[in-house]
């Protein structure tokens with residue numbers, strides 16, 4: 413049996429050198445792939461969905477994080493989500509899919525049929541509770557991709573703990589044309605981690621965590637003001653992470669001092685006991 417490929421978790425700190433695509437460039441690349449380069453949409457969707465599933469499986473073990481909800485939108489990004497859901501099911505996760513605005517095309521009908529044949533439940537929006545974290549361990553957001561009509565800086569703004577890049581199929585002509593700087597993919601992995609693995613367990617920060625959910629009265633009319641507001645919130649989160657780390661470091665110094673004190677007290681007690689023993693003889 414072949415040895416296991418190098419995990420993409422061990423990968424590379426390529427964050428600084430990675431190149432980003434604009435919405436227009438991403439759509440253009442799609443056209444080239446599916447035009448002169450001979451790819452089909454279902455083939456690319458399969459590759460995208462499989463990359464998502466393998467990235468999830470690398471970070472979240474199915475034994476620990478088993479309940480997965482994939483929320484799938486009406487376009488191709490939603491299709492990627494349906495494919496990812498199928499692969500995650502085969503990887504041993506317990507899948508549910510929410511696909512409220514179905515696309516009446518044979519490709520999507522096929523993806524739905526495949527999931528139904530695996531008995532993956534399709535939930536309506538009304539079936540979902542307000543706090544999804546009660547019912548699910550992992551949420552796959554496959555609602556919109558690059559055709560979403562709103563300012564969306566996607567990958568460049570992503571500041572979560574695990575950031576992966578798929579796309580291990582991009583032909584050299586595209587790499588050259590768009591001057592892409594792709595990191596090397598480890599072993600046979602479908603994806604590569606970009607940026608450093610987080611040193612901080614976000615769940616441990618919950619008490620300080622400023623929720624990124626938008627309440628209706630917090631949504632700005634102008635989306636660019638919204639982005640500024642998010643920037644400010646992120647600064648606050650980073651500041652609170654810093655405060656937490658400083659506090660942790662103070663705690664560990666106090667713990668060390670206490671350990672030393674206890675060791676000293678033990679030593680003193682031993683001396684006293686030895687003295688009492690000697691004096692009783």
Ligand SMILES: NC(=O)C1=CN([C@@H]2O[C@H](COP(=O)(O)OP(=O)(O)OC[C@H]3O[C@@H](n4cnc5c(N)ncnc54)[C@H](OP(=O)(O)O)[C@@H]3O)[C@@H](O)[C@H]2O)[C@H](O)CC1
Pocket residue numbers: 441442445453456457460485486487488489490491492555556557558559560561562
């Ligand atoms: N290059 C690749 O390897 C591949 C990428 N794929 C994935 O496909 C998406 C792009 O897919 P596309 O179908 O073009 O678009 P989206 O999935 O992003 O969404 C389109 C639908 O979203 C609706 N929409 C857009 N903006 C809004 C909005 N503000 N509010 C509500 N609805 C919105 C839009 O609605 P219409 O009214 O315009 O119909 C569409 O229904 C890419 O990101 C990759 O994830 C493919 O898998 C192929 C391979």
